[in-house]
Amino acid sequence: MIDFDEPRRRPPYETMVPLINVVFLLLIFFLLAGTMEPSEPVSVNLPSGVISDKNTRLPATLYLDKDGFVWIGKKMIPPELSGLMMKDFLKTQGTDRVAIKADQDAPADDLLTLMEGLRQAGVKQVTLETEQAQ
């Protein structure tokens, strides 16, 4: 009787490779998607600018819409009240670093009122987010 070599069996784990690839793809997608900010409470057109200060991502972000209202999370408050609200807000956030996303058409005096409120709450510097000028 002649002995033939049996055709070698493919190791079973090899069929798992595409599955693992897809799983890694999903993993990386959610890792990246998870670091992105939660959806914005209000849409703002950022003012254009040229200066880019090197800052790591700032923990607390406030929004100033084009009508001059301040958004803290999902809450909308007039800028005059921001001084009172900020202390509690910053305590819950555990930071005194604040970024402001202000609409380019927002009244500048409302922005300054908000910044005065932040100063009252002990914030010496804020970061305005701008868009790179074309």
Added chain:
Amino acid sequence: MFDEPIRRRAGFSLTPLIDVVFQLLIFFMLTTTFMHSQMLTVSTPAPTQGELPQDANVVEIWLMADGSIRVAEKPVAPADLTQAVKTALAGRTDLTVSIFAEKGSRTQAFVSAVEAARNAGAKTVATAKVDKFKP
């Protein structure tokens, strides 16, 4: 006769390559959208005007309600703002640039004024709001 064992195709499977390429594609698609926003650091204004530097070493930028900008009381086109502040500073960096925003002025003008002051070499940029400029 025996069936010949099916030969595996020589070379590599393309699937992992395509997977990696897709991963790179998605990575760059997600990261490039972050590049658009920049940060501009601004000192918060003093709550009362009394804390503003009152000495003569101040260059004032006025943001008017109609959208125009004045440097040292002279109207300036937005494109010439940095040059005008530079001229007003006259090479001195110990001067404070104060930016006053009139009621009705816009955030874009404010950002432009802060950047012009910084680009002109001012070390200190103060900000304040006013109800109305007296001509």
